[in-house]
Amino acid sequence: MAKKVVVASFALVIIACLFSGCKKFEKVGHLQDPGIVLTFDDDRIDNWYNYLPLLDSANVRATFYICKYNRFTPEQKRKLNEIKNHGHEIAFHSLNHYNMQDYVYKNKHTIDDLMRCEIEAGLKMMNQDGYYPTTFAYPYGAHNGLFDKILMRYFKSVRALNGTQDFSKSVVPTQHNDVLYGLGIDKSSNRRDQDVISILQSAKNNNGCVVFVAHDINSGSKYSVTLHRLQEIFKFVKENNLKYYTAAEISE
Template structure:
């Protein structure tokens, strides 16, 4: 009888320990809630500029670089500056090929020899070893995941839509494959209040939100552009709420 009573008391304590200050029950994940901000493609100069603007927030990001062989020495130097600050420089394919289509047509070995290994060699030769990969076009399937997760510790796909925060797919879930939600203003789901609602949900439920963008600009004039105001809103929220800025590679060791 005493054992039963002790068991019930312990159960109540566990339930209360999993309830945050807002009265919401959350799963204890063992890591600090936060955000992963990522950028795709080869907008190196724009990335360097936005870094200077966002430095006061203490931000960290992951920059997925494509077409590495076309970068000039100044751009490679800018990538080193970003890395030295604490950002992650990661891989986005040598020629921005569609992984799913290419592997379906030519096979995994041809894809690796054409798109991945030459890129890795160039990045390593420039002391910018890549530990993570993001799919061009977000184009992936189980086959491509199996191929690329043998080469990289973390792989990022994409997700879309303005789902309720509890149903979104852009949170880290303990897997080496993660999905980011786009911040570019051209996406139908674009909404700064919505992005902040995801951060609020992450804060209250011990989660990490993953976002991606392409070209950061002060004023949006085309597709694949994210304005500074959006990035400031996200970074300020993270800083104000004592959340953490993660890089994609940080997730591998959580």
């Protein structure tokens, strides 16, 4: 008898949510749409700020993984705040951008040292300025299962790099992710434009979300994504009705 009461009560909750516009159920439906998470790493604040009009023109909402916040000038902090105000996610990329595996296993620091100096110290600085990052990207993509587990005490998800030829590893569900494997699209990746478009098509076909990794935009360095490539991505997203997500959104 008790089980019947519980089932009936749960059914009533579901019905109530459907008729009252329960946000929880609405959110699940929204995040089922295929899409893209466009991420940028490091401290290229001036470059990103200069290209805000380009991102705005395509209705992009990107994720910026920030490192070296202790070295930002007041002007760079102002620009970062404007980037945030344009709807982009401000995420975390460690304080000093050390290779975290080297920091522990080669330089003989403890994992507690790593968390205190590279994670907690940086988060404290950002928190003091009103930033509360909930997602993390590994410097150089250097991660392991132990680091992943520990960092999940601080963040909803961590992002490593897809260093394989299996591009599908970078297409993930649109919800409940904890470890992401971003696919590099900078010139240093040596990927062809057709490879980038192909994985976008895969995300659409599989109702998933592709995670891309870049650094700066059109700077000429090897760690830069070209305007042509970004425009091709924007064009595909628009023509195929994909959605722009932040890393935090697909980590819920």
